[in-house]
Amino acid sequence: MGVRVSVESANEADVDSLRKALKDSKGPGNFRNLFVYSPNGKKDGLQIIPVSEVTAKDEFNSIKNQTRDDVLASLRIPPQLMGIVPQNAGGFGSIREAAQIYAANELEPIQARMAQVNDWLGEEVVRFKPYEIPVGA
Numbered sequence: 001m002g003v004r005v006s007v008e009s010a011n012e013a014d015v016d017s018l019r020k021a022l023k024d025s026k027g028p029g030n031f032r033n034l035f036v037y038s039p040n041g042k043k044d045g046l047q048i049i050p051v052s053e054v055t056a057k058d059e060f061n062s063i064k065n066q067t068r069d070d071v072l073a074s075l076r077i078p079p080q081l082m083g084i085v086p087q088n089a090g091g092f093g094s095i096r097e098a099a100q101i102y103a104a105n106e107l108e109p110i111q112a113r114m115a116q117v118n119d120w121l122g123e124e125v126v127r128f129k130p131y132e133i134p135v136g137a
Contacts, residue, residue: 076106096133103131 072079078098079086086092111128118124 076102078102099133107131 068084072082072084078092078101080092080095080098081102092098108131114126115128117126
């Protein structure tokens, strides 16, 4: 946590007292009894700024975007098929083409491996429909 004191009326003794009071306060609800008297003080003359709040907003967006990218990479799904909005003006390209390439490169090999269960069991227990994108879509 950071404390900024920018009032002219604050002297060194007041600042030291405030510093000691902050050091001595620990645990939940630690500022319930903290009182600062500042005659002729301005609205923003004393500010308490939680350090976690300052960096948390920036860090959250960064972590969220990195996690999204990691999930996409691990699942090997094109972002436009996941409904992700492009971050740049160029976009992601054709959704239809991405879906067809995804089906050919990812879905069909997995389906082929899963269909091997039929060979092991000697009868058809696993069946897949061919991946087709409707004409009007």
